[in-house]
Amino acid sequence: MKILVCIKQVPDLESRFKPNGSKLWYDEADLAFRMNEYDEYAVEQAVRLREQLGDAADVTVLSIGPDRVGEALKKAMAMGCDRAVHIADPDALLRDPWQIASIIASFAGGRGFDLIFTGMQSQDRGSAQVGVLVAELLGISCSTTLVGFACDGEYVIAKRELEGGIKGVVKLRLPALVTCQLGLNVPRYPTLPNIMKAKRKELLVIPVAELLATGPVAATVSFHPPMRKGSGMVLEGDVSTLVEQVIGILKEKTAVLR
Amino acid sequence: MKALLVGEYREGNLLDTTYELFGFADQLGAETALLLVGSDSRLPAWVGTLYLADAAQYGEYNPELHTQLVLEAVARESADCVVFLHSSYGWDLAPRVAAGLKAAQVSEIIGIREEGFEVGCCNGKMRRTVKPATPSCVLTIQAGAFPQLQPGGSPTIIRMETAGSSSLEFMGYEPAEAKELNLTRAEVIVTAGRGIGKKENVPLIAALAKALGGELGASRPVVDAGWVPHGHQVGTTGQSVSPKLYVACGVSGAIQHLAGMKKSEFILAINKDKEAPIGEVADLLVVADLLQFVPALTARLAK
Ligand SMILES: Cc1cc2nc3c(=O)[nH]c(=O)nc-3n(C[C@H](O)[C@H](O)[C@H](O)COP(=O)(O)OP(=O)(O)OC[C@H]3O[C@@H](n4cnc5c(N)ncnc54)[C@H](O)[C@@H]3O)c2cc1C
Numbered sequence: 001m002k003i004l005v006c007i008k009q010v011p012d013l014e015s016r017f018k019p020n021g022s023k024l025w026y027d028e029a030d031l032a033f034r035m036n037e038y039d040e041y042a043v044e045q046a047v048r049l050r051e052q053l054g055d056a057a058d059v060t061v062l063s064i065g066p067d068r069v070g071e072a073l074k075k076a077m078a079m080g081c082d083r084a085v086h087i088a089d090p091d092a093l094l095r096d097p098w099q100i101a102s103i104i105a106s107f108a109g110g111r112g113f114d115l116i117f118t119g120m121q122s123q124d125r126g127s128a129q130v131g132v133l134v135a136e137l138l139g140i141s142c143s144t145t146l147v148g149f150a151c152d153g154e155y156v157i158a159k160r161e162l163e164g165g166i167k168g169v170v171k172l173r174l175p176a177l178v179t180c181q182l183g184l185n186v187p188r189y190p191t192l193p194n195i196m197k198a199k200r201k202e203l204l205v206i207p208v209a210e211l212l213a214t215g216p217v218a219a220t221v222s223f224h225p226p227m228r229k230g231s232g233m234v235l236e237g238d239v240s241t242l243v244e245q246v247i248g249i250l251k252e253k254t255a256v257l258r
Numbered sequence: 259m260k261a262l263l264v265g266e267y268r269e270g271n272l273l274d275t276t277y278e279l280f281g282f283a284d285q286l287g288a289e290t291a292l293l294l295v296g297s298d299s300r301l302p303a304w305v306g307t308l309y310l311a312d313a314a315q316y317g318e319y320n321p322e323l324h325t326q327l328v329l330e331a332v333a334r335e336s337a338d339c340v341v342f343l344h345s346s347y348g349w350d351l352a353p354r355v356a357a358g359l360k361a362a363q364v365s366e367i368i369g370i371r372e373e374g375f376e377v378g379c380c381n382g383k384m385r386r387t388v389k390p391a392t393p394s395c396v397l398t399i400q401a402g403a404f405p406q407l408q409p410g411g412s413p414t415i416i417r418m419e420t421a422g423s424s425s426l427e428f429m430g431y432e433p434a435e436a437k438e439l440n441l442t443r444a445e446v447i448v449t450a451g452r453g454i455g456k457k458e459n460v461p462l463i464a465a466l467a468k469a470l471g472g473e474l475g476a477s478r479p480v481v482d483a484g485w486v487p488h489g490h491q492v493g494t495t496g497q498s499v500s501p502k503l504y505v506a507c508g509v510s511g512a513i514q515h516l517a518g519m520k521k522s523e524f525i526l527a528i529n530k531d532k533e534a535p536i537g538e539v540a541d542l543l544v545v546a547d548l549l550q551f552v553p554a555l556t557a558r559l560a561k
């Protein structure tokens with residue numbers, strides 16, 4: 001069984017975001033990048049399936065982006081993916097979901113993947129589109145927001161998370177694509193021996209120009225911080241002063257402290 | 259501008275959130291038609307063209323057949339845009355319709371601007387304005403971002419059918435995990451977010467909850483990691499609460515968390531990041547390391 005996992009590298013979300021020169025996206029300087037959280041669940045699920053199926057399975061991990069995404073690909077290989085494909089694209093962050101999906105589909109088309117895993121959304125862009133679009137472009141079965149997964153080699157039994165915590169159970173025929181939600185599993189930490197092993201795994205680099213054939217269908221016209229509508233108070237300072245201030249405010253503004 | 263709205267129907271009921279689509283269309287100034295895979299006995303209260311397909315036949319979740327139905331209605335209506343809720347139903351279906359129409363999709367819209375649609379990004383810390391560049395477009399709107407507009411009246415029904423098989427089969431619903439804890443009655447909730455760092459710090463937050471006479475709440479990652487049981491989760495996939503006092507410790511304020519607690523009477527947030535989006539709903543944001551501040555506050559309350 002041939003398995004593909006798509007991962008995106010995103011900035012650490014506790015960072016401060018400043019608009020870049022074009023004012024259409026964030027400035028990358030000073031940001032630390034890591035694997036999109038949702039994609040960690042996708043990698044883990046693919047690796048678990050590989051462990052279940054043994055050598056009958058092969059897991060390729062793919063990422064589109066500049067050189068730095070090599071780090072995320074190495075992490076995925078250290079978690080257990082067999083090989084990596086880096087689609088080298090310095091402008092990946094500026095592309096719309098339609099273009100990203102087209103690049104992935106043009107790589108995957110004809111390569112006979114039985115199962116594709118993606119995250120349900122990226123944390124920085126959060127469009128929740130790329131996975132489903134890839135499935136549509138490839139004409140394969142698809143379901144989203146998985147919190148449960150089982151596969152016997154012919155069908156996938158997927159548990160989708162719905163609002164309020166109810167789940168919908170869906171049976172998909174392979175080939176299929178699924179998008180992974182938080183909590184689907186517990187992603188592993190790569191061990192040192194596996195990190196060493198990952199260094200010897202194949203990492204294929206493909207220039208994006210070989211795969212990209214479409215322009216964007218949507219344009220970002222501005223990128224800006226939210227307008228602060230909160231009339232809330234902000235307190236900073238040393239802890240003991242803060243504690244006294246907070247107690248005072250709670251006494252005044254709420255009925256819970258007397 | 260003509261908008262085809264796609265309503266939601268689950269477990270035999272029309273979902274109220276469907277009315278948010280009318281609220282959005284109203285702000286957009288669009289003429290509307292609605293498509294629903296639902297039933298005659300649960301019609302939306304609104305006057306207009308309803309493209310109705312039978313959920314008993316096409317299933318409540320069958321994205322392949324539902325996509326066919328939506329595309330058919332778009333063609334009959336010559337709609338300029340198709341609008342979904344950004345929900346488990348909408349975000350699953352919208353890209354399929356976008357692919358079918360070769361149209362741009364803008365996801366999780368929170369506002370309408372002259373230059374385009376406003377959406378959140380970077381986990382709610384920043385905003386983008388996005389403009390579709392195709393003749394028609396697909397839009398999903400953030401849950402709760404637009405008011406529910408319930409116009410009243412009854413629709414004119416056009417029955418929809420589609421042929422075709424599907425590569426996927428819906429097998430049924432599984433109920434949400436039993437909530438062994440009812441947070442909705444608590445007057446005070448003190449929530450542990452991922453910012454607590456590790457499981458061993460849960461007692462720090464629980465101790466503050468106790469000192470304030472309240473219950474322990476948790477954000478999703480804290481539950482997913484197994485630090486706190488699911489019954490404590492606050493948010494769209496947990497419980498919705500509105501206590502007199504909500505204390506968010508190390509919670510960034512993602513939309514799915516805010517949806518479950520923003521109606522609290524007083525919100526105190528403790529976060530080391532002054533820019534964290536929780537600041538938008540907090541009455542009081544304390545910028546501090548919770549590992550120092552929380553125990554100090556607990557100790558002071560015990561005095
Ligand atoms: C469909 C869907 C449904 C979801 N449902 C829910 C839900 O029901 N409930 C929910 O909570 N989430 C839900 N989520 C997840 C949500 O999007 C966020 O990922 C989650 O709420 C983030 O949790 P957090 O704020 O605890 O963690 P993070 O976003 O990681 O934030 C941690 C915060 O802690 C702060 N911090 C770190 N260290 C310290 C310190 N020492 N002192 C003080 N502050 C510190 C950081 O500045 C940061 O702001 C859902 C997501 C999806 C896609």
Ligand SMILES: Nc1ncnc2c1ncn2[C@@H]1O[C@H](COP(=O)(O)O)[C@@H](O)[C@H]1O
Nearest residue numbers: 007008064118119121122127128129130
């Ligand atoms: N640049 C990228 N490279 C590889 N996969 C990606 C990329 N961008 C998005 N994806 C995949 O698509 C999913 C959804 O992304 P999005 O539509 O941006 O929310 C992510 O969780 C990834 O699995």
